[in-house]
Amino acid sequence: MLLDKVIGGYLDHLFEGWEPWMISLASSCATVILIISYNFLFQDESLFLRAKKFVLRNARRIPAVRNKISQEFDVSKKRMENELMAPTRNLGSIRALPQSRSAEEVLALAKKYKETESADWSKLSGAIYSGSDEITKLSTSIYPMFAWSNPLHPDVFPSVRHMESEVVRMCCTMFNGDEKTCGSMTSGGTESIFMACKAYRDYALARGIKKPVMVVPVTAHAAFEKSADYLCMGVRKIPMDSTTCQVNLRAMKKAIDGRTCMLVGSAPHFPHGIIDQIGEISALGLKYKIPVHVDSCLGGFLIPFMEKAGYPLELFDFRLEGVTSISADTHKYGYAPKGSSVILYRNHTYLHHQYSVTPDWPGGIYASPTMSGSRVGASIASAWSVMLYMGEDGYVKATKETIETTRKIKEALKKMKNIYILGDPLVSVIAVGSKDFNVYLLSDAMSARGWHLNALQFPSSIHVCITKRHTKPGVAEKFLQELQECITNIMENPPKEDTGMAAIYGLAQSIPDRTIISEMAWAYLDSCVALPGSGS
Known part of the structure; x- marks a missing residue:
């Protein structure tokens, strides 16, 4: 009470002789200045980092600095071009459509191009995960059967529609989902991650969050930042623990606010092959009612089989109540040819926000489950065939x-x-x-x-x-x-x-x-x- 009187007396003295309109205008101006100052100081990117970028950006305007950077840039660019073009430099260059050639001529040229590849596949880090003769023979036998199929027209191509459903259901079971667990196939891990981000962005928008922000470990795949760019989402990157290389959970918890639309954990992440603390991230998701995505694009066809192979892991899948989606690549350790992945959700509530529907298009009601419209049915068929060929026992082995x-x-x-x-x-x-x-x-x-x-x-x-x-x-x-x-x-x-x-x-x-x-x-x-x- 005494404090109120003191403050009131101070304000009366401060504004003595002011007209009411003057006090109202001053209050409005002060409020605007405070809002502008707050928005300037408190952004996702720190003031220090923005200041450093400003200084560096302007330093490049100095002629000496600009010229030095340009010289180094040109040297580096030339070196990159020479290294990339060296294997094919003697092939010549087709710069315009030639006169038609026979199939035999085209195949002969393709073989000549193929001869420029000298890498020993057993010396590659990732890149080609199997490529065995048996799987190659199976995939190349399956491909022409479905080369012209397109899941955009399920009434015309019911076979690939059914195959996709079976691939998704097998993967849901693999990650211990139930009958409500659902999903779709995509063209690869980047698209799977993109679709999860799109689903959670739209889910957040539907709940009134104006500018959704994803909270991701700094070690999470770059596809999350790429998705945020495309989808106009915010990104908060959480540092890793310098010893374990796992995400810093305390920093992740601190980063959560009213705009957070998804939490991310990797199982494992690409840089160091470390599995984040999925159980703890799941618990954070439950506590704050935020969806949790597990990116298992890299190891998605290893970790579900590790326990049966004699290498048990902590829980990472739909057995954790807070996990709402999982991405896994069939074209990595699933051993399918490139061009296939899956994105799985706990239920249709999230999956429906992944869909794109245009109900008022003159061309008809347009609906597609993923980023693509037309899709390569043969990629779905190839992944399906390899999964059946491998079987659970094959994947465990x-x-x-x-x-x-x-x-x-x-x-x-x-x-x-x-x-x-x-x-x-x-x-x-x-x-x-x-x-x-x-x-x-x-x-x-x-x-x-x-x-x-x-x-x-x-x-x-x-x-x-x-x-x-x-x-x-x-x-x-x-x-x-x-x-x-x-x-x-x-x-x-x-x-x-x-x-x-x-x-x-x-x-x-x-x-x-x-x-x-x-x-x-x-x-x-x-x-x-x-x-x-x-x-x-």
Whole structure:
């Protein structure tokens, strides 16, 4: 009461002699200034980061800085183009439609193009997960039967409609769903993730959330950020624990607010092969009534079989009440040809928000379940056929072989000096770093021997993704032997300057203005579709 009197007296004194309209105008102006200040200071991107970007962006306007960046950019772009085009430079370039050729001529040219591929598949990290002769023969036999089928017309192609339903139902059962669990097939993991984000964005909008925000671990697949770009969603990236490489749960909980539309956990995530604490994320989702998506695109056809293979894991699927969706790629450890994945939901409430429906189109009522309209029915048929061919027993056997090989490599890497393993990977990906040398030198050295490893950043590291190809006799032993030889050589004969991946990634991580890195990535993508001589 006394405080009220003191404040009231102060305000009376402060505004003594003011007209009522003046007080009203001042109050309105102060309110507007406070709102503008709040919105400026408190954004998803911190004030410090925005200030740093502003400084760096304007620094590029200085002629000397701009010219130096341009020179380095041109050199890097030319190097990328040369490396990408080198294998096909002698093929010539078809720049306009030629006169028609016979099927035999086209096949002969295709074989000539194919000869430019020299990679030993057993030395790849991920990329080709099986490619066995038996599965290749099965898939290429199935494909022409359904080459012209299109699930957009289920009345015309009931076969692929039924096949898709069976693939989805088999996957729902695989992840311990019930009869209410549902979903659809997509063209790959990125589309599966995109559809989950779209579903939860629309679900949030229907509940009155104006600008939905996803809360994702910094290690979650880049497809989440890509989806947010397309869908005009906000993204809050949660840091990982530096020791376990799992998401920081305390930071995730702190990031949740009234705009949060989905929480994400990976099982496992791509960079380091670590499974996030799905049980705890599920509990957060239940507590705050927020959908939880489990991204299992990479390991989705390993982790459901690990317990039967003798490698039990903590719960990660629909047995956790808070888990509302799961993505898994049939074209990775499902061993189907590229172009298929599944997105699964706990029930139709979420799935219906994934759908796109245009009820008033003059062309009719248009409805599609995923981003695509017409879809490749043959991809669905191929995935269906491989799943039946493999069967549960086949997947359990393949999982056992893959995890056994991964654990064997993991134990051997632990014993090697000058490198360390990031976190405790339990599935098929192992990431290593080094405190003694630039770890990208190791990637370059292994590349020179034909091994294709994946470069990671923040922290600097590389990883190997173990596939069925690595389980063949002698492959793991050869990998470990050559890795050790490369480490020894780097330590005994350190290079005077970094080149190759060591130079590119070493430089990339030291550049604070990430827009420069984005521009380099644009140049790389330009080079991927360019022909020699024209830059187009």
